[in-house]
Amino acid sequence: MDPIENQLRILKSLGFGVLTDVDLKEDEQPAVSAPSGAEPRSAAEPSLDVAPLPLAERVEALAQIASEVAECQGCRLCNSRTNTVPGEGNPEAGIMFVGEGPGAEEDKRGRPFVGRAGELLTKIIEAMQFRREEVFIANVVKCRPPGNRTPEPDEMETCLPYLKRQIEIIRPKVLVTLGKTALVGLLPEHNRIGITKIRGRWLEFEGIPLMPTFHPAYLLRSPAQKRPVWEDMQQVMAVFGKSAKQ
């Protein structure tokens, strides 16, 4: 199958109804650039100052975090949870997606992004030429806020060390934050700028390139915003030497 035709098929499966073959002409593609100040890939290594853990130790360390989360009563969200949702995926993932917090389905199953928004995230990951099992998916808070409300700042602050430890263990080449809350959870200094303005711009979390984009749940409500998310994800793909036309 022609590569562009194949890409169109993938985009259609994602529900990119606004796209046509005209949309995908080369001269209309969004600019794809590496993280600012970095070479396209090799220079974007995390600047953590400890040696990376071997796989077996990563698995063990992530399981340790999950077991601590399962017992955690660090904030009020422990009172209403059914299950904790520590996160899941490849301990050696190149990309780590970070959302806000578990929803109803995630709370029920103890897994991140398994509801409708999660299905869309999985499609996005696959359109990026990755499998869901190849990446790591986590949230800023590991317990469901009642009624899916936004986590309070003190809840995020209390829970953040778990996510930071996961990031330190996995050392992804790129972090992708999904929605404003996830971005502010990791980079609180951006709390005054709207996600619409800041998405698509490379930021950095502890030396790791970070791409902020919209949350998949927002895309379900506003399908027209899938296009900018796809532009953001093409920037992430470029870091891994992938392009939409492969």
Ligand code: SF4
């Ligand atoms: S949200 Fe985080 S800090 Fe709060 S109880 Fe759950 S695991 Fe603990």
